[in-house]
Amino acid sequence: MRLSSSISLALVALTTSVLASDVLDLTQSSFKKEVFNEDLALVEFFAPWCGHCKNLAPHYEEAATELKSKNIKLAKVDCTEEQALCGEYGVNGYPTLKVFRNGVPVDYTGPRKADGIISYMVKQSLPAVTDVTPETHAEFIKADKVVVVAYGDASHPIPSAFASFANTARDSYLFGQYSASSLPPIPESPSLPAIVLYKSFDEGYAIFPASEVANLDNELFEEFVKMNSVPLLDEISPENFGSYAEQGLPIAYLFVDPNDVATREKLVEEIKPIAKGLKGEVNFVYIDAIKFIDHGKSLNLPGDSWPAFVVQDLAAQTKFPLTEKATGANIKAFMEKFVKGEIQPSIKSAPIPTQDGPVYKLVADDWENLFNDESKDVFAEFFAPWCGHCQRLAPIWDVLGEKYGKNSNVIIAQMDATENDIPPAAPFRVQGFPTLKFRPAGSSEFIDYTGDRSLESLIEFVETNKKSESGASASGEVEDEEWEDEEDAPEHDEL
Structure with missing residues (x-):
């Protein structure tokens, strides 16, 4: 019996330790009490079925345990149970993280690994520039991977631009100032005022040029900090x-x-x-x-x-x-x-296809052949096969191609941007899918299409912007498609 009791107690203790969490579970009734009176708190709005939330969970737990000793709360809200609360804070995706200062939320923009969360929230808990003393100096310069400290005294004051820059970059770096007549040991003993960037990698520090400190230029200083904030x-x-x-x-x-x-x-x-x-x-x-x-x-x-x-x-x-x-x-x-600019970029291209459909299949190796002919208007879609928005647009784009036909001076084209690179000479880059670009005849300029993706709107856009003499449908005309019921129409979700 005693053995059985001991095992039971051990299992209870083990279960308690496994289930213990430093992340607070919040509800509508507990949210204000736990968050609004805190100088700083981080709240995750999540859904139990969300894969990204599951990946975040162990990192969030680890960060919560570390930050608890610094009096920074980490909490979470289950949006499947607390829909009204999540709606109040505009949550429309999971996980959504928000930093609260005395109940006022701002979006969390930091990393989602434990050490990144800890580093970000520690920075948030400190002033933009921390006053460093002889007693705290050694610990402060090792408090993060990158720490920037300005040194000065009454005769050589720290420039006010230092605090200004620190205020804009506080989410990324830790800033401190040390003002005293006698200084702690600092690398290479630069003359005052001085700025030293301490880092936990490579040579361990970098000194901002002494000649630039007194009249600190934010752009030059930002370049210095960025350049020294990543390992060699x-x-x-x-x-x-x-x-x-x-x-x-x-x-x-x-x-x-x-x-x-x-x-x-x-x-x-x-x-x-x-x-x-x-x-x-x-x-x-x-x-x-x-x-x-x-x-x-x-x-x-x-x-x-x-x-x-x-x-x-x-x-x-x-x-x-x-x-x-x-x-x-x-x-x-x-x-x-x-x-020296002696290496030419690699341009990936699918093989040049036979053009046997209403939509011109564009590949990188055929770019000049299409766009160097300025007698034609070109309306091109750049897509990815896995993109849901592109898949919904596909049947509409085919109808648009049939509308203008092979013999028209309006070319409806599309390029698989996962199989082809946009040539460097092109005046644009594709940042999302689908991207729609119109090149009017007689011009080298490209016009962005930003309207909805209905057939009617696409046709109206072409008719408004085409410049070729016979840009209207010359053959293979297709009646504008009418959808009997709005629910039958393809979706026109924007990226």
């Missing part, structure tokens, strides 16, 4: 991709097999001097080639041989894969040519 060569993933994208610099990817650690480490060491020499011009990263094989294919890598190397210019949406073996020497030679 780090692994990239969905969690940190945003920090690279924000910089606007080309990204040089080393795709490596995660199981071949020796090859990765050898190549990373060989590439580091190249990355250091091009710091501020190109960001270098390595990436799991197996897990992110589809991303490699989107960058025009073959996807069957590792390691591989490719440069992506996010701003221009161009890709520059290394066609030779990815060795340190080959990458160095490739990058020397790349920065």
